[in-house]
Amino acid sequence: MxxxxxxxxxxxxxxxxxxxxxxxxxxxxxxxxxxxxxxxxxxxxxxxxxxxxxxxxxxxxxxxxxxxxxxxxxxxxxAKPKAFQNVSKLQGLSEAMSQLGYEVLNQLLSFKFVKADSQVANRLQVPEGTKVAEIKRIRLINREPVSLEVTYVPQLIGEQLEKADLITRDIFLILENDCGVALGHADLAIDAVSASGELLKALNINEGSPIMRIERLTHNAEGVPIDFENLYYRGEAFQYRLRIDRHTNN
Amino acid sequence: MxxxxxxxxxxxxxxxxxxxxxxxxxxxxxxxxxxxxxxxxxxxxxxxxxxxxxxxxxxxxxxxxxxxxxxxxxxxxxAKPKAFQNVSKLQGLSEAMSQLGYEVLNQLLSFKFVKADSQVANRLQVPEGTKVAEIKRIRLINREPVSLEVTYVPQLIGEQLEKADLITRDIFLILENDCGVALGHADLAIDAVSASGELLKALNINEGSPIMRIERLTHNAEGVPIDFENLYYRGEAFQYRLRIDRHTNN
Missing domain, CATH: 1.10.10.10 (Winged helix-like DNA-binding domain superfamily/Winged helix DNA-binding domain)
Structure with a gap:
C-alpha cells in the first residue's frame, strides 16, 4: 500500500x-x-x-x-498511449508535452546555412537566395521518435540558435528567452502524406507509412514571420487536438 | 476580350x-x-x-x-488546386468551401439506426446499445470525392435528418435551421492513417493512401454532445488551416 x-x-x-x-x-x-x-x-x-x-x-x-x-x-x-498535443494555444512540443508528463528529447540531424528557395523566401518574406539557417531535428517522446522537424529562420536568429541547446529545448523558448523575441501567432496547414526519403530512417518507419504533415509559419508579436517549419509526425503515434467554436468574437 | x-x-x-x-x-x-x-x-x-x-x-x-x-x-x-478549409471557426464543409468558390455535393452511402457501440455511447453520453442514427456520406468538391464522413447523432435528431436534404446541405446547417439546435463548440482530434476497407472505393484511392482523419464531437450551445463524426480526407486533396496565438485570453 x-x-x-x-x-x-x-x-x-x-x-x-x-x-x-x-x-x-x-x-x-x-x-x-x-x-x-x-x-x-x-x-x-x-x-x-x-x-x-x-x-x-x-x-x-x-x-x-x-x-x-x-x-x-x-x-x-x-490504452496504448497515443500522444497528443492541444493546439488551441501556440506551444513548442516540449513545452506542451512536459505538462502532460511526457519527456521530450531531440536528435539534431543537421544545422546549416543555406540559400532560401522560393517557398522559404516567400514564407519568411526575404528575397530568394537570401542566407537562412536550416535545422533538422528528430523529436523523441519518451525516447521514441515521433516527428521530423525542418526549421528555417533568418540568418541572425540562426546564429543565436547555433549556440543554444537544441537537444532538450524548444526553439520557441530559445527565441523568447535567449533571443528576446516576443512570439505572436502562427499559421498552420495540416494534411496527410506518405512517408518517403529521409523520413524513413529518421522516424524508423516503412515507406508509405501515414504522416501527419504540418506547415507552420510563426510570427513575432509585430506580425513579422520569423520561423518557417515543416513538421512530419508519425500518424499512428501522434494527434493534434483543438476546440473550435461556432461563434467567435472576430 | x-x-x-x-x-x-x-x-x-x-x-x-x-x-x-x-x-x-x-x-x-x-x-x-x-x-x-x-x-x-x-x-x-x-x-x-x-x-x-x-x-x-x-x-x-x-x-x-x-x-x-x-x-x-x-x-x-x-497550381493543382489543393482545397483547404479554415478551421479557426466551426463550419460545415459546404458552408466553408462555398465561400471560397467551390461547389460541394454529397453522395449518401447509407442512413440507418444502429445500437451505439462503446465509443459512440461514450462520446454522445448515452448508455451503450442506445439507438442512434448512423449516416455515411461521401463529400465531393467540384465533383471529386475528397472525404468520407461517418456521423452519429441521437435518435430524435436522426429522425429529423432523415427527412432533410443530405445531398446538398451541411448537417450543421440542417441542425441549426431545420432542427432549431444552437451549435456551440466542437472538440477535434487530427491524425493520419492509411486508407483501407470502405475508404478505397468511397474515395477512389489505392490501399495505403494517406488519409487525414478527424474525430469531431460537436456540442450544442448548452455543451451537450449532439453530433459525433469521423471524417476521412484524401491526404493529397485537402488541408486544414488554422491560426494559433501564443497568448490567449483564456
Missing part, C-alpha cells in the same frame, strides 16, 4: 481531479502498463480511500483523454 | 482585391487550368486595365493561398 501516494482531502483541488492526475501519472510512467487491466472501481475506492462517485468521475475523464478503454463485462484497461 | 469581366474602379473594394477574386474564380472554374502559365504581369495589367502594382498585389495574395506558383525565369503557373 505504501507505493500508493495519498490524496489530500483538504486540498482545494477536488478529490476526483487529484485521483485523475495520480492515475494519469501512473499510466504514463508505466506503473499501470499498456493493455493491463485497471483495478475495479471498488478496488480503486479502497486503495485511495475515496467514494465510488469520485473514482467514476476520474475514470470518465481518463477515458475521454483516451488513456483507458472499457470492454463490456470485462472491465477497464490501459 | 469580352470574356474578361470588367473591374469596377469606383467600387469601395480595392482593385487588387477585385482582381484577385476574379482570377481566383477563373482558376477554380478552370478558365486558367492547373499547370497552365498565367499571363504575365504586363499582360494582366492590359487585360484588366489596372497598374502593375495592382496586378502584383493580387498575384502575391494568390501565391500565398497556394493557387499559383512561380518558376524563376519562366513565369507564373496555376
Amino acid at each position: 505504501s507505493k500508493h501516494q495519498k490524496l489530500l482531502p483538504l486540498s482545494p483541488v477536488p478529490l476526483y481531479s487529484q485521483l485523475k492526475e495520480l492515475l494519469r501519472t501512473r499510466i504514463l510512467d508505466g506503473s499501470y502498463p499498456a493493455h493491463s487491466q485497471m483495478p475495479s472501481e471498488s478496488e480503486l475506492g479502497a486503495i485511495y480511500k475515496v467514494s465510488r462517485i469520485t473514482v467514476r468521475q476520474a475514470l470518465s475523464d481518463l477515458h475521454k483523454e483516451g488513456l483507458i478503454f472499457k470492454i463490456h463485462g470485462k472491465g477497464t484497461f490501459v | 469580352s470574356k474578361h469581366q470588367k473591374l469596377l474602379p469606383l467600387s469601395p473594394v480595392p482593385l487588387y482585391s477585385q482582381l484577385k477574386e476574379l482570377l481566383r474564380t477563373r482558376i477554380l472554374d478552370g478558365s486558367y487550368p492547373a499547370h497552365s502559365q498565367m499571363p504575365s504581369e504586363s499582360e494582366l495589367g492590359a487585360i484588366y486595365k489596372v497598374s502593375r502594382i495592382t496586378v502584383r498585389q493580387a498575384l502575391s495574395d494568390l501565391h500565398k493561398e497556394g493557387l499559383i506558383f512561380k518558376i524563376h525565369g519562366k513565369g507564373t503557373f496555376v
Whole structure:
C-alpha cells in the first residue's frame, strides 16, 4: 500500500481531479502498463480511500483523454498511449508535452546555412537566395521518435540558435528567452502524406507509412514571420487536438 | 476580350482585391487550368486595365493561398488546386468551401439506426446499445470525392435528418435551421492513417493512401454532445488551416 501516494482531502483541488492526475501519472510512467487491466472501481475506492462517485468521475475523464478503454463485462484497461498535443494555444512540443508528463528529447540531424528557395523566401518574406539557417531535428517522446522537424529562420536568429541547446529545448523558448523575441501567432496547414526519403530512417518507419504533415509559419508579436517549419509526425503515434467554436468574437 | 469581366474602379473594394477574386474564380472554374502559365504581369495589367502594382498585389495574395506558383525565369503557373478549409471557426464543409468558390455535393452511402457501440455511447453520453442514427456520406468538391464522413447523432435528431436534404446541405446547417439546435463548440482530434476497407472505393484511392482523419464531437450551445463524426480526407486533396496565438485570453 505504501507505493500508493495519498490524496489530500483538504486540498482545494477536488478529490476526483487529484485521483485523475495520480492515475494519469501512473499510466504514463508505466506503473499501470499498456493493455493491463485497471483495478475495479471498488478496488480503486479502497486503495485511495475515496467514494465510488469520485473514482467514476476520474475514470470518465481518463477515458475521454483516451488513456483507458472499457470492454463490456470485462472491465477497464490501459490504452496504448497515443500522444497528443492541444493546439488551441501556440506551444513548442516540449513545452506542451512536459505538462502532460511526457519527456521530450531531440536528435539534431543537421544545422546549416543555406540559400532560401522560393517557398522559404516567400514564407519568411526575404528575397530568394537570401542566407537562412536550416535545422533538422528528430523529436523523441519518451525516447521514441515521433516527428521530423525542418526549421528555417533568418540568418541572425540562426546564429543565436547555433549556440543554444537544441537537444532538450524548444526553439520557441530559445527565441523568447535567449533571443528576446516576443512570439505572436502562427499559421498552420495540416494534411496527410506518405512517408518517403529521409523520413524513413529518421522516424524508423516503412515507406508509405501515414504522416501527419504540418506547415507552420510563426510570427513575432509585430506580425513579422520569423520561423518557417515543416513538421512530419508519425500518424499512428501522434494527434493534434483543438476546440473550435461556432461563434467567435472576430 | 469580352470574356474578361470588367473591374469596377469606383467600387469601395480595392482593385487588387477585385482582381484577385476574379482570377481566383477563373482558376477554380478552370478558365486558367492547373499547370497552365498565367499571363504575365504586363499582360494582366492590359487585360484588366489596372497598374502593375495592382496586378502584383493580387498575384502575391494568390501565391500565398497556394493557387499559383512561380518558376524563376519562366513565369507564373496555376497550381493543382489543393482545397483547404479554415478551421479557426466551426463550419460545415459546404458552408466553408462555398465561400471560397467551390461547389460541394454529397453522395449518401447509407442512413440507418444502429445500437451505439462503446465509443459512440461514450462520446454522445448515452448508455451503450442506445439507438442512434448512423449516416455515411461521401463529400465531393467540384465533383471529386475528397472525404468520407461517418456521423452519429441521437435518435430524435436522426429522425429529423432523415427527412432533410443530405445531398446538398451541411448537417450543421440542417441542425441549426431545420432542427432549431444552437451549435456551440466542437472538440477535434487530427491524425493520419492509411486508407483501407470502405475508404478505397468511397474515395477512389489505392490501399495505403494517406488519409487525414478527424474525430469531431460537436456540442450544442448548452455543451451537450449532439453530433459525433469521423471524417476521412484524401491526404493529397485537402488541408486544414488554422491560426494559433501564443497568448490567449483564456
